[in-house]
Structure formats: C-alpha cells, structure tokens
Amino acid sequence: MQTIKMKNNVYLLNGYSMVGPLEGRGPLREYFDYILKDDTLKEKTFEKAERKLLQSIITGAIDKANLKIGDIDFFFGGDLLNQIVSSSYTARELEIPFVGLYSACATMAESLALSAIFVDNGLANNIVAGTCTHFSSAERQYRFPLELGNQRPPTAQWTITGGGASIVSNIKSKVRINAVTFGKVIDFGIADVNNMGAAMAPSASDTIKAHISNMGKKIKDYDFIATGDLGKLGSEILIDLMEHDGVKLGKNYADCGCMMYDKTERVFMGGSGAGCSASVLNSYILKKLLKGEFKRVLLVSTGALMSTTTSQQGETIPGIAHAVELEYVTPIKPVKKAIKSKEKKND
C-alpha cells in the first residue's frame, strides 16, 4: 500500500517556478518562469522575502493554469522555516482550505502526492501544491548568522532561493499523475549536518526500489528519474547503494541539486532545499513532459528530518523520500472540434 496507483483521473495541469539570481545563472535558466534580480524582494527580512516568494509562486501557478483563486479547492504545502510559516502566512492570503505539510526537502512530492489522491478520488477539482526556500533564511535558521561568513566544508550543499507550485487537477492535460509512493524514515547513522546527501541517499534508494517494484516496472521504463537534492556526493552514494541491490541507475538519472548550478559557482555539492525539486519539477521536467520529450518521469524529493536541536543533542539524521510518477499522455481532442467532426460525418 506504500505505492498508490491513480485511477487515471488526475493531471498536472500546469506549474510555475521562480528562482533567485544565482539559480537564474545556472543551466536551467531558460526553463524557469521568473528569475529574481533582487533576492530580498524589497522586504526588510529574508523570512518576509521567502514568504513573498512563495506567494508569487502560488499565484503564478494559478494564473498560468488560467484559473482563478476561487477555482482552487485546497492549498497543500510546507517549507523549511520553523512552523512552516512561509506556507501558513501564504495560506492566510489565499483564503482557501490549507493542509500544512512537512517532509523537509521532500515536501514538494508529499504535497503533490496528497493532492493527486484528493483529485483522483473526486474530493477536489483543482489543488495548488507548492513550496519554496530562501538561501538566507535557511542559512541563518539552520546554520550560522550570515554576517559571520562561516566557512563551509566540501560536503556542504547550498539551499536554493526559489521554488515551484503545481496545479493538480481533473482537467485533462498532457501530463498525468500515474502513481505516488510515500517513503519510510530511514537513518544510516550520519550525524554531520554538512553531509545531508549521505543522510538522505538510503531513503531515496528505498523509495525508488519500492516504487518501481510496486509498479512492476524497471528503471529503463522511465525517461527521467530525478532525486530532490542529494547533491553530488549523495547521488553517487545512491547509485552505489542501488547497484549493491542489483538496480542500476543509468543515464536517465539526475539529481535536481546537481542540475541547479553552473560548475563555476562555489556551491560545493550543489543545491538543496524544499524549493530545489519544486523548481526543477515545475520548470525543466514539466516543460519536457508537456512537449512529449519525456514520456515517463519519476520525481523523488528527498528530505533530511533533523532540527538544530536534535543535532545539538547528538542525534543522527533520518531521511525520507516521497515519489511521484508523471506520464506524458497524447493530447485529447478538444470537445468542440470532436463534436464538429462528428457532425460532419453525419452530414
């Protein structure tokens, strides 16, 4: 039951992505909907900037899907700030029912998975699912004051500024949500908060294996398998772990954190943050799916579930990974045209 197959009633209607200036210089720049010139968004604090970013992303997604806020039944989301305040305060502006979630950087897949279940079972018509992160608010909440200019070890990742939101809908589109897998919390004993890729790799491996096995598929059945934000080291560990279990991740595998930045940027192991897989899904992956360049994609968002308190108290870092399978479906004939062609036949 870990993997839930949809009854083919649910689509990813559209998505919207917005990133910061550093991310906007990266290899995916042509795919993002909006690249910020100023990562403060003219707000006085980075936390307020993050909130404004999420609000812009959510309304951006609704607009892009040609919907109005009144068409949206629920907002499913969460973020990395304590008490997921970016999402809660965004929900305050939306005035629609809010389902608050937390899976750290796996929140995009969790939101998408639950939204898909609601729509597939006829409990909602349209849901907006989204999340984002801000480098500066994450850095000062999880690590050190920005002013301290602390050095980073080589295994560290860089929390992206950016995020994305998807409209999950029963309106037919070219991208169907096939199935979702909810992950288990797995801890291999990594205690170094500057090596989160290693902490999350075991859960990514577990979820991918569970998903493909439950779906009766193989790795090669997917054009693209994307993990959330394992980074360079984490994704190498994932490849090793899976190979050890006889599953070979091939050229169709990539990590959103590794895809985010140009090689010349000093971001060490690459991008991380809930916004990482959210922005890559709702830009690069979605656009490739909409064009039919990807036929079937497995998005595996990965989260490290520690807090600063657990780390200070000597705890290791548990990881989680949730997966969503997306499929390109051939365009449906518009109803009007179909009726017309029928009328013609009858004439």
Place this chain on the structure above:
Amino acid sequence: MQTIKMKNNVYLLNGYSMVGPLEGRGPLREYFDYILKDDTLKEKTFEKAERKLLQSIITGAIDKANLKIGDIDFFFGGDLLNQIVSSSYTARELEIPFVGLYSACATMAESLALSAIFVDNGLANNIVAGTCTHFSSAERQYRFPLELGNQRPPTAQWTITGGGASIVSNIKSKVRINAVTFGKVIDFGIADVNNMGAAMAPSASDTIKAHISNMGKKIKDYDFIATGDLGKLGSEILIDLMEHDGVKLGKNYADCGCMMYDKTERVFMGGSGAGCSASVLNSYILKKLLKGEFKRVLLVSTGALMSTTTSQQGETIPGIAHAVELEYVTPIKPVKKAIKSKEKKND
C-alpha cells in the same frame, strides 16, 4: 469541497492517550490510558522525553487495537517542535511510510482527517494518526528558558504534557468517521503570543459554521462539540463570534483546554498544545462514544500558526481549525454469531 463526507467505510477503531502528572490530576484522570509519574521519562532532555512519549502513545494505540505494526499502512502525524522532530524520529522507529503534517495544535484533526480519506477510499486498511506535546520542550522552544522562571500573563495557556493516537481503520467498530472539514487560515490581527485563544477563535468559528452548513446539520444535532485548545478566554470569544452570526453554541460545547486541568491549578486560561485535543479525543470523547453515551461528536482542533521569528518580526498570529465528525454506530453482529443464528433458523 471544504467538507469531505465519507462513504461510510471508515472507523476510529481505537485510541490511546498518555499524559503527564499535572494533567493526570485533572478532571479527566479516569479516562486516560496512562498517567506518567515522571515527565522526564528518564531521558536526559525534554525533547527526548517528548519523543519517547509519542513513541509510547503510538505503540500503545496499535497494541490496544489488537494490531501489530505490520498491520499499519501509514503513520500520519506532526508536533510542535521545530521540523516536527518528535514525529519524524518516532517514524524512524516504526519503519512504515510516514506522512509528516503541521497545523500547530490542529494537527490531531488534520492527521485524523487525512487518514480517514485514505481508508475511506481504499488506499489503506489501518493508519495510526497521532501527536503529542511536552510542556517543558514547548516552553523553552516558544517562550523562555525554564530556568528563568518567567511570569505568565493571565491570558496565557499551559502547553499540556501528553498526547494521543487513533487507529483509523476499515475494520468495523462502534465509532464511525462521518466527515471532515479542512480549515482556512484566518487572522484577526492578534499579535500577543500569550493570547492564542483569541487568535484561534475566528478560525474555529469559521470551520464549525462551514462543517454544520455543508452537512446540513444544526448545533443541536451534536451531543458534543469540542474545540482543541482555545482555553477559557478563547472559547468565550468563540461563543460570542458564533452568536453574532446567529449560531448558538449550547451546553454541548466544551473546549479540551478547559477540560484538562483542575480549577485549583495555576494554568491560567487552561491547556493548549497539539497533545491537548489528541489526548481528550482518545480518552474522554472516545470512551463516551464507544459506550454510546455520545451519539455524534464534532472535534475541532485549533492551531496558532506563528513562529518565534514571525512574532519577533512583528507579525500577527494566523489561526486554523480542522474538524472531524464522529458517530456512534450500533454494534455490528460478529460474523460467526450471525452465521450460527442463521443456521439455527434453518434447523
């Protein structure tokens, strides 16, 4: 679509509650499953104590329902600690898929509502939904170091030590889950973190009105309506707000926070915390429902969605309330007996 009616496939099979010594001296003492003598649970920190408390509650609920961990498909939960670490680290021990949630003190109803939807739609057989809080870990995370002995203003509430978990199941029991309502985030401009009841009352009012209207019911159709943790002042505000809208909450209304403590305890406006409605639901309310003393109950858990950072940055406090409607159903004849009595008839 804010209210989702079940197709009558989902039951609250059983529940388990555990509270601290102070709560165990209160009026509900005879209903709790376990009262701690030592609120440290022999752990070195209050955060570790909270985690052990939640683990005990979750395993307690599974045991009490005569199930094994292998029978449970998902754990739905969250808590008040940053990054919901009590729940995530509990999920690590359970080794089953975990759906992490956050609605502050509305988390019990959110967990229950999502679990009910999964089971009602055949996506799971048994789910454990639960949460808890610990006075000392909440106090030092949200307010002041305990050692400071800070004075509390008269509108303050007391985060309970305790919590509860429910087994949501397709196994028929005497308590059916009828419907759930997901709340909107509402903010009336209260900025005082020592007056959370006032901040949450508007969302409680909104959710109760939405639920009874969507269900085509009236207040008097419920034997018992319980808000999560508005406390004394908050529940008076709720009564006023609803009366203003022409809805009169009668003697069938009570607040879990007000029910928790003896009047002689110095807990000001009463109990609060995610564990508050979780422990009252899984003790007093559930036992009354199982005996048929309550026929229909509306549980409305209420959450204040601020963080210490938003408060420090001058933000007001948004509230949310999720509702779950529970109904006593006449006991189903056990299958064996039914067959026997049929055989007798045929004889």
